[in-house]
Amino acid sequence: MAPQRFVVTKQHRRFVEFADAVRRQRTIGICYGQAGTGKTLSARRYANWHKAEALLQEWGPRDDSDYKVYAALAQKRTVFFTPEVLSTPRQFKDDLAHITARVSICIDQHLETLGKLTGPPKMRTKNIDLIIIDESERLRPSAIEYLRDRYDRTNTGLILIGMPGIEKQFSRYPQLYSRVGFAHEYRPLAEEELRFVLERRWRKLGQTLDPEDYTDAQAIAAIARITRGNFRLVDRLFTQMERIMKINELHTITDDVVEAARSTLVVGLT
Structure with missing residues (x-):
């Protein structure tokens, strides 16, 4: 069966406004809502992950059609990442750095096509404005501390997505929580x-x-x-x-x- 066509609802538009604000202000946002309300779908759509995921995972020989993917990733400069259930902090750090570098390389390719790339990048994260972490309940304390430290060092916007109560869970980490600029509840369809x-x-x-x-x-x-x-x-x-x-x-x-x-x-x- 063909996948359902994405439906732009009011909840999705509210998520886009929330994500744009976090990305623009380079702050930390928390998005929470019941399972199945559409949080993950909206986040993937915002990052254009539905267009880029296959290329980022396979990472094989380039094709002319890939330039559309580069442009889509450059549009939002956003990484969407879901940590594995039993991943260690080291694995989480490495996996996030891996996918971030690939997205940044794709953005470089887009900028090079437009003639706007000036010299080799000093940091492969410089192209990224926002990182979205789905299923954030899976994060261990050391992984949360890593994200906080990474945020301080790179000034890259960060969104943590999870179930209701995740905002209270993160309040136990004052160094991270004090940097939260927005909290957004993703609600069921009215x-x-x-x-x-x-x-x-x-x-x-x-x-x-x-x-x-x-x-x-x-x-x-x-x-x-x-x-x-x-x-x-x-x-x-x-x-x-x-x-x-x-x-x-x-x-x-x-x-x-x-x-x-x-x-x-x-x-x-x-």
Whole structure:
């Protein structure tokens, strides 16, 4: 199945404003929210990681098409990084430095293409304005201290993403916490946002959503009750709905289809 098209919601726009502020002011920001609300998707989209990840991971021979990736990375000058669950502070430091250097090299390539690169860079981090660390709960105290020290030395903006309560967790590290300039809560989809997303999901299934139609209104209410605006759960629910409709040769989204899809999922929101 083809990946879902990214939907620009109000929550995503609020994240972009938050990330721009952190990057512009070279400060530290904390982003927290329930699992599945879209924090990671927004962060990856902001850093253009959806365009660059394959190139950064494979790091093979260059191709002309790679210049589009260089330009995308140069647009935000941002590194998106997720630490491994059991990584040591040394591994965390090395992995972050590794991916940061690759992003900076790509930005150098873009600047060279534009004729704006003057001489070899003294530091491969000089092209980076912002580092986003996802799943920040995984960080050990020594890794947190490394990030604080790195921030002081490079003056590179830093965003730490995690679950609710992470802002309290980092308050136990006063040297880091005193440098936090912004805290942003990533919330579930509000009613209007959810309807905006559902209109596009209906369209993907070849349907037209009409809130004034009783059948559509029932389906919307069922989806809202089941997902409570959780973006990831909406995606999982529609995957099952599409499967059920195809198997049963159905052409209308009803609350029965929604409930049938719900019965195939393990729904565990808190």
